Amino acid sequence: MVMKRRTAIIAALSIAAAVVLILWKPTVLIYGLQAAGLYAAVAIPMGLVLGIVHIVNLAHGEFMMVAAYAAYFGCKALGMDPLLAIIPTAIVTAVFGWVIFQLTIRRALKAPELNQLILTFGLAIAFTQTINLIFTSQTYKIPLDYVSASMDIGDLTFGVWSFVFVAVAIIFAYGVKFFLTKTMTGKAAVAVGQNPRGAAIVGIDVYRTYGLVFALALALVGAMGALFLTKSAIFPSVGSPFTMKSFCLIAMAGIGNIPGILGASVLLGVSENFLRAFRPTRDWAEIVFFVLIIAVILARSLKGRKS
Amino acid sequence: MLKIQNLDCGYGRMKVIDAVNFEVGAESVGLFGPNGAGKSTLIAAVMGMVRPWKGSIELDGKRIEGAETHVIARMGVALVPQERELFPGMSVQDNLILGAAYIPHAKDHTSDQMEQVFSLFPILKERRTQYAGTMSGGQQRMLAIGRALMSKPRLLILDEPSLGLQPSIVAEVFEVLKALKSTVSILVTEQNVRESLRAIDRGYVLENGRIVLEDSAEGLKTNPHVIKSYLGL
Ligand SMILES: Nc1ncnc2c1ncn2[C@@H]1O[C@H](COP(=O)(O)OP(=O)(O)O)[C@@H](O)[C@H]1O
Numbered sequence: 390m391v392m393k394r395r396t397a398i399i400a401a402l403s404i405a406a407a408v409v410l411i412l413w414k415p416t417v418l419i420y421g422l423q424a425a426g427l428y429a430a431v432a433i434p435m436g437l438v439l440g441i442v443h444i445v446n447l448a449h450g451e452f453m454m455v456a457a458y459a460a461y462f463g464c465k466a467l468g469m470d471p472l473l474a475i476i477p478t479a480i481v482t483a484v485f486g487w488v489i490f491q492l493t494i495r496r497a498l499k500a501p502e503l504n505q506l507i508l509t510f511g512l513a514i515a516f517t518q519t520i521n522l523i524f525t526s527q528t529y530k531i532p533l534d535y536v537s538a539s540m541d542i543g544d545l546t547f548g549v550w551s552f553v554f555v556a557v558a559i560i561f562a563y564g565v566k567f568f569l570t571k572t573m574t575g576k577a578a579v580a581v582g583q584n585p586r587g588a589a590i591v592g593i594d595v596y597r598t599y600g601l602v603f604a605l606a607l608a609l610v611g612a613m614g615a616l617f618l619t620k621s622a623i624f625p626s627v628g629s630p631f632t633m634k635s636f637c638l639i640a641m642a643g644i645g646n647i648p649g650i651l652g653a654s655v656l657l658g659v660s661e662n663f664l665r666a667f668r669p670t671r672d673w674a675e676i677v678f679f680v681l682i683i684a685v686i687l688a689r690s691l692k693g694r695k696s
Numbered sequence: 697m698l699k700i701q702n703l704d705c706g707y708g709r710m711k712v713i714d715a716v717n718f719e720v721g722a723e724s725v726g727l728f729g730p731n732g733a734g735k736s737t738l739i740a741a742v743m744g745m746v747r748p749w750k751g752s753i754e755l756d757g758k759r760i761e762g763a764e765t766h767v768i769a770r771m772g773v774a775l776v777p778q779e780r781e782l783f784p785g786m787s788v789q790d791n792l793i794l795g796a797a798y799i800p801h802a803k804d805h806t807s808d809q810m811e812q813v814f815s816l817f818p819i820l821k822e823r824r825t826q827y828a829g830t831m832s833g834g835q836q837r838m839l840a841i842g843r844a845l846m847s848k849p850r851l852l853i854l855d856e857p858s859l860g861l862q863p864s865i866v867a868e869v870f871e872v873l874k875a876l877k878s879t880v881s882i883l884v885t886e887q888n889v890r891e892s893l894r895a896i897d898r899g900y901v902l903e904n905g906r907i908v909l910e911d912s913a914e915g916l917k918t919n920p921h922v923i924k925s926y927l928g929l
């Protein structure tokens with residue numbers, strides 16, 4: 390009952406905010422939603438790895454960067470559109486992730502979480518620097534016509550391509566939810582996350598499950614790497630902000646709440662674009678995620694103290 | 697079924713199990729001993745959760761020491777751990793389903809097994825959509841037993857099943873064990889010797905990591921050491 394009232398209040402406030410924005414600054418809402426789609430689509434695989442099986446991966450954004458480079462050079466070599474590279478990149482990235490998992494992360498799972506943090510932070514640096522060494526800090530971009538597609542409503546003109554990220558985010562969120570609740574492998578993953586000892590006792594190969602979940606998440610990351618390439622130029626550090634933002638979104642949604650990442654992303658994307666719409670606050674947009682995460686954590690600990 | 701020979705194991709450099717010989721056939725066997733004697737450690741060694749230092753563990757003639765826990769589980773050994781080790785954020789039903797899903801000889805019989813578990817513990821049927829973590833200690837113990845039975849085990853191991861339970865539920869649990877005796881080999885550790893002597897054929901007493909006594913249930917009941925230290929008469 391209490392829960393329902395809170396949800397209703399949040400829904401009412403969001404609708405009110407959306408109406409105000411549509412009338413006042415429609416582009417904030419449009420570009421905010423598009424940014425939210427991108428953030429959520431990148432964060433959801435991390436939500437799976439961090440929230441469900443509790444592996445901390447500080448190289449998350451860097452994995453996407455590596456996937457984007459792989460997609461770029463694959464597309465160049467074969468004269469292929471990045472959209473056609475989505476599935477091959479997903480597969481290659483999943484295999485790459487599985488190998489990295491077996492070689493490194495697997496060994497850190499029994500150690501305290503700090504070791505995973507340091508290990509994957511090291512992976513992030515290694516990925517960025519390796520790419521930097523091979524391809525330099527030069528940016529690469531694939532020019533595509535359909536990306537500049539736009540739409541007019543009244544005297545408002547805006548790009549529509551990035552709505553593809555919104556669609557992908559929704560597919561990822563509900564796909565992951567379906568996997569976790571309706572498939573046996575997904576249930577086993579949840580079981581391993583909740584109690585690895587209990588999972589082994591019922592015959593689940595715990596390390597194989599960790600590896601599978603990691604590879605599955607990286608398949609999604611790989612798909613996003615190729616899709617990201619349609620929209621953005623890539624360079625060695627292009628993935629790093631996504632690691633931090635994904636963490637922030639997962640914390641806001643609550644660990645383990647995959648569809649909640651969608652809502653958190655809308656809040657982040659719209660807030661960023663709102664600040665960007667005004668000259669004096671423009672430069673603050675990049676750190677608004679920081680403010681949001683502090684606000685959410687404070688609110689949560691206050692609530693925790695009350696109950 | 698299970699045969700342990702000359703087993704040593706422990707944690708770090710501390711030896712907990714010392715030259716233990718132990719056997720479970722087609723029967724119900726008790727493993728008694730005070731808190732800290734090493735009962736849970738011996739079971740952890742059987743389940744592949746603690747690596748033996750020395751000696752052998754055989755399951756139906758196959759050496760299993762050093763095998764991984766999930767492999768041993770798939771061979772037909774089901775454990776009801778002292779700490780239950782359920783999946784607290786999953787429903788009772790999903791906990792039960794997972795008990796069978798990864799056991800090759802059980803996964804095609806999930807619904808039959810579940811009916812059987814529900815008939816042993818009707819409360820689980822009532823609560824089947826409830827999260828395991830929100831149930832009482834006694835209900836969680838029943839769920840842990842139910843989850844183990846889902847795997848159609850050949851050897852069922854229960855580590856202190858009566859721990860922390862109110863007497864009426866303890867009696868219920870041992871009634872279930874008695875009923876299961878004819879279909880599955882059972883190894884049960886207990887500090888509550890009095891109740892468990894009713895459900896077992898044979899028992900061992902473990903003290904400071906060593907087997908100090910081995911006898912039939914009748915023999916243990918009349919053994920002066922058992923009477924003095926465990927039956928409190
Ligand atoms: N995970 C562990 N790490 C280190 N020592 C342990 C661990 N588990 C148990 N012990 C020690 O091993 C001894 C035997 O414990 P345990 O096997 O749990 O006894 P019991 O089940 O008979 O009460 C105790 O001294 C206990 O402190």
Ligand SMILES: [Mg+2]
Pocket residue numbers: 735736737778855856
């Ligand atoms: Mg114990």
